[in-house]
Amino acid sequence: MVYSKHNIFSRITGSENFFLVNLLSGSADILNPQEGHMVHDLLNGNMTADDFRESLIQKGYLVDEKEETKLYRSKYLDFIDTRDNDEVQLFFVPNYSCNFACTYCYQDEYAPAKQELTTEIIDAFFRYISHEFAGRKKYLTVFGGEPLLSSAKQKELIAYLLQQANQSNLEVCLVTNGYSLSGYIDILKTAKIREIQVTLDGVGNVHDARRFLKGGGATFEKIVEGIDACLDSQLPVNLRMVIDKENIDDLPEMAQFAIDKGWTKNELFKTQLGRNYELHHCQVTSEKLFSRISLYETIYQQVKQHPHILEFYKPAYSISKFLFENGSLPDPLFDACPACKTEWAFDYTGHIFSCTATVGKADESLGTFYPDVSRKDEMIAVWENRDVTAISECFTCSMQLACGGGCGSVAKNRTGDVCSTDCRPVKELLELGFSAYFENTK
Numbered sequence: 001m002v003y004s005k006h007n008i009f010s011r012i013t014g015s016e017n018f019f020l021v022n023l024l025s026g027s028a029d030i031l032n033p034q035e036g037h038m039v040h041d042l043l044n045g046n047m048t049a050d051d052f053r054e055s056l057i058q059k060g061y062l063v064d065e066k067e068e069t070k071l072y073r074s075k076y077l078d079f080i081d082t083r084d085n086d087e088v089q090l091f092f093v094p095n096y097s098c099n100f101a102c103t104y105c106y107q108d109e110y111a112p113a114k115q116e117l118t119t120e121i122i123d124a125f126f127r128y129i130s131h132e133f134a135g136r137k138k139y140l141t142v143f144g145g146e147p148l149l150s151s152a153k154q155k156e157l158i159a160y161l162l163q164q165a166n167q168s169n170l171e172v173c174l175v176t177n178g179y180s181l182s183g184y185i186d187i188l189k190t191a192k193i194r195e196i197q198v199t200l201d202g203v204g205n206v207h208d209a210r211r212f213l214k215g216g217g218a219t220f221e222k223i224v225e226g227i228d229a230c231l232d233s234q235l236p237v238n239l240r241m242v243i244d245k246e247n248i249d250d251l252p253e254m255a256q257f258a259i260d261k262g263w264t265k266n267e268l269f270k271t272q273l274g275r276n277y278e279l280h281h282c283q284v285t286s287e288k289l290f291s292r293i294s295l296y297e298t299i300y301q302q303v304k305q306h307p308h309i310l311e312f313y314k315p316a317y318s319i320s321k322f323l324f325e326n327g328s329l330p331d332p333l334f335d336a337c338p339a340c341k342t343e344w345a346f347d348y349t350g351h352i353f354s355c356t357a358t359v360g361k362a363d364e365s366l367g368t369f370y371p372d373v374s375r376k377d378e379m380i381a382v383w384e385n386r387d388v389t390a391i392s393e394c395f396t397c398s399m400q401l402a403c404g405g406g407c408g409s410v411a412k413n414r415t416g417d418v419c420s421t422d423c424r425p426v427k428e429l430l431e432l433g434f435s436a437y438f439e440n441t442k
């Protein structure tokens with residue numbers, strides 16, 4: 001019996017206790033200091049007490065290597081089967097233009113194409129997806145630029161897009177800056193809206209200093225009005241706060257604002273935090289950005305001081321939140337990147353892309369759905385084949401089944417190769433997560 005290569009073991013932040021997690025066997029344990037030291041001894045090649053050793057074998061922390069390889073293969077096949085039946089998220093970008101000039105927007109790089117969206121292009125998109133994804137469960141996410149611009153022409157096109165989605169029996173999500181949301185409510189009510197994602201980066205001036213109109217102008221009040229209008233009309237809202245060092249201190253106030261508005265008690269309301277990071281080009285002010293782990297360390301400290309934040313947002317800390325809420329681990333994650341598997345993106349110029357991280361980048365186009373249908377099969381295959389079994393560093397990494405290899409686009413931006421690593425600080429996140437969910441909630 002050997003120590004499983006899928007064990008993740010470390011000390012819990014601010015505690016004498018340790019955790020031991022194995023996503024392949026599905027076991028997770030908190031170990032007292034004595035047990036933790038016995039695991040340390042094992043790692044150093046020393047024997048341990050028989051009964052402790054027996055419990056480690058039972059839970060799949062000590063394994064027969066051949067048996068573990070068999071289990072790995074079988075769980076991998078389960079993962080592929082499940083994914084093949086998963087719902088596909090199809091993004092559609094009606095325009096890259098935007099009425100905002102956010103300080104951190106990566107799309108400011110994109111030169112607007114001369115072409116404009118037409119009903120003919122929308123028809124071609126629905127023709128393509130009904131053929132290409134026939135028999136697959138799927139839903140549509142309308143993305144930008146800003147899809148909900150206030151012009152009459154844009155409203156007509158979005159209404160037509162939603163009408164076609166209805167005809168294809170597709171639920172729709174929208175990603176919007178929220179500025180013109182209240183003027184779109186009647187149009188949105190005609191569709192099967194799954195969720196409207198709106199971004200607020202803080203309360204009042206904190207938000208307005210980051211997300212303002214092109215040419216200047218505050219946006220906070222109009223967005224809040226739009227969120228209220230959605231919730232009043234039974235349209236689900238997913239509020240996203242994009243965080244960096246400039247607005248992190250406003251998180252407690254943002255949480256209190258959402259609580260005071262009654263949003264957090266509304267079952268149609270949920271939240272997410274987005275880490276501002278260099279996705280496409282170096283931000284001039286990159287010193288204001290958090291690394292993944294430093295962001296979560298800061299949130300961990302903030303939650304300690306302002307526990308009401310948890311009413312607004314519960315950090316995942318890798319798989320910790322899932323484990324806390326479900327009492328069991330999630331299935332092993334052989335691939336964290338849905339691009340070209342359960343996610344595709346399309347834009348109004350007729351191009352096809354792997355996902356939202358690549359959409360609109362000419363050299364990332366994987367083909368066209370308009371005016372003609374074409375596919376770059378070799379490029380698509382690279383995306384399709386990316387998972388932890390295809391990336392050599394991942395295959396030997398003990399975090400692989402929690403990390404899933406990260407994001408293919410971030411990996412490609414870093415190394416030039418989609419099939420390379422985008423490492424997630426799984427162990428460090430679990431150290432925080434076990435502390436937040438299991439030690440501090442006793």
Ligand code: SF4
Nearest residue numbers: 337339355357407409
């Ligand atoms: S490349 Fe990154 S952004 Fe795109 S689907 Fe994969 S994980 Fe998501």
Ligand code: SF4
Nearest residue numbers: 394397400403405423
């Ligand atoms: S991306 Fe890095 S941390 Fe994630 S599985 Fe691969 S090697 Fe491990």
